[in-house]
Amino acid sequence: DAKTTQPPSMDCAEGRAANLPCNHSTISGNEYVYWYRQIHSQGPQYIIHGLKNNETNEMASLIITEDRKSSTLILPHATLRDTAVYYCIVRVDSNAGGTSYGKLTFGQGTILTVHP
Amino acid sequence: DAGITQSPRHKVTETGTPVTLRCHQTENHRYMYWYRQDPGHGLRLIHYSYGVKDTDKGEVSDGYSVSRSKTEDFLLTLESATSSQTSVYFCAISGTGGRDTQYFGPGTRLTVL
Numbered sequence: 203d204a205k206t207t208q209p210p211s212m213d214c215a216e217g218r219a220a221n222l223p224c225n226h227s228t229i230s231g232n233e234y235v236y237w238y239r240q241i242h243s244q245g246p247q248y249i250i251h252g253l254k255n256n257e258t259n260e261m262a263s264l265i266i267t268e269d270r271k272s273s274t275l276i277l278p279h280a281t282l283r284d285t286a287v288y289y290c291i292v293r294v295d296s297n298a299g300g301t302s303y304g305k306l307t308f309g310q311g312t313i314l315t316v317h318p
Numbered sequence: 319d320a321g322i323t324q325s326p327r328h329k330v331t332e333t334g335t336p337v338t339l340r341c342h343q344t345e346n347h348r349y350m351y352w353y354r355q356d357p358g359h360g361l362r363l364i365h366y367s368y369g370v371k372d373t374d375k376g377e378v379s380d381g382y383s384v385s386r387s388k389t390e391d392f393l394l395t396l397e398s399a400t401s402s403q404t405s406v407y408f409c410a411i412s413g414t415g416g417r418d419t420q421y422f423g424p425g426t427r428l429t430v431l
Contacts, residue, residue, distance in 0.1 A: 236419075238422075243425070244424060244425070245322075245408050245422035245423050245424050245425050246361070246408070246422045247422070248419055248420070248421055248422075251419065289360075303349060303366060303368065303412070304412070304418070304420065305363070306361070306363075306420060307360070308355075308360035308361040308362075309360055310358075310360060311360075
């Protein structure tokens, strides 16, 4: 499975953009990059995902390098409520039981702390 | 938020007792998953289901069984709870295709004494 590497922690000032990097140098051509976050004691929350093109939704933007070996999640205007653990995941399509599902492997993630 | 509820949200039990956790969804999604989260291990897949009565093992399935008798409910059973099963358990669902995005429930914190 493709492994991801993220910095263990980052800080960001409220109102500024938070840029969270992720390395996934062993990613295969058809594997998606997913980002989730987990606010203390809550379930992981889906943020965004992409394959090769940059993506944007109401929560964030995802920038994937042309060689797909790394990506950056951008929270354009961070708020205190964005303080969480952010997980970068390479989804591997696993075949078992006669069906296929997207296997998510959660690592340790990046603890993002947004300061006033 | 995806319509996923888990019950109970918190449970304390004793070693050797059976425990059943319930995941309920209102999204009519085909796939449902059970994960556990422990410090230093991230989230690990226990079992998943790809339809009513269709289930398969994940990476940490020993000591757990599951059942899915209807689309909206996925049950996780610990036949004889052990202290090593103290954890936070999350249910997730994904759409008609197993490769669709997974959405997670709020979790159940289980303590086995």
